[in-house]
Amino acid sequence: MNRPQTTPAAPATSGTPAALTTAEAAARLDAFTVVDVRTPGEYASGHLPGAHNVPLDRLGEASAALTEAAERRPLLIVCASGARSARGCARLADLGVPAATLEGGTGAWAAAGHPLERRAGARTPWPMDRQVRLAAGSLVVAGFLAGLAWAPAHWLSGLIGAGLAFSGATGTCGMAALLARLPHNRPGRDAIPFEETLTRLAA
Numbered sequence: 001m002n003r004p005q006t007t008p009a010a011p012a013t014s015g016t017p018a019a020l021t022t023a024e025a026a027a028r029l030d031a032f033t034v035v036d037v038r039t040p041g042e043y044a045s046g047h048l049p050g051a052h053n054v055p056l057d058r059l060g061e062a063s064a065a066l067t068e069a070a071e072r073r074p075l076l077i078v079c080a081s082g083a084r085s086a087r088g089c090a091r092l093a094d095l096g097v098p099a100a101t102l103e104g105g106t107g108a109w110a111a112a113g114h115p116l117e118r119r120a121g122a123r124t125p126w127p128m129d130r131q132v133r134l135a136a137g138s139l140v141v142a143g144f145l146a147g148l149a150w151a152p153a154h155w156l157s158g159l160i161g162a163g164l165a166f167s168g169a170t171g172t173c174g175m176a177a178l179l180a181r182l183p184h185n186r187p188g189r190d191a192i193p194f195e196e197t198l199t200r201l202a203a
Helices: 022-027 040-044 063-072 083-094 105-111 128-149 151-170 174-179 194-202
Strands: 018-020 033-036 075-078 099-102
Touching: 018 022, 022 105, 033 063, 063 075, 063 194, 075 083, 075 105, 083 099, 099 105, 128 151, 128 174, 151 174
Parallel strands: 018 099, 033 075, 075 099
Antiparallel strands: none
16 A cells, blocks of 8 residues: 655745754755744854844844745744744744744754854853743742732732733743843844844845
């Protein structure tokens, strides 16, 4: 009995992004324009070879350049674990730009033994999802402890919980947007300016 043949995932044109495994991506990485949607600090700590850094919250600004890039080669969107890259693919799909996401992100890529490019001496901030968990957990505990002395302080824990529930339901995260503005998540002095990244994408 003949088995149906399968082909590697290709960028989707619908709202659901195609997903490539690390093996599929490594086998034909040169066929893609790789876009890393992590913060500049995360990107500097190690990224896929040749990846361009377009933070998730700046995809809208880069839509024209990404559209031009996608007309030449398919886009592969990458983050730390695959969660933000999936959201990035969905946002691009809303703009009419097809893209694929890398399953497991740079974490899975490195775990599979594939190389990461990094600037010498670059700091290594925690992945954004870990930063969010630390900040949210700390605020919940602070609200609980403060509430033991002043009951209204318990509202802080409730507000954080509501914010996390809203984040899970909508796929957005206001806390991540705020944390992305902290110095350790911002571009280093020798980082490629965002405007130059757009020029390279559109070239």
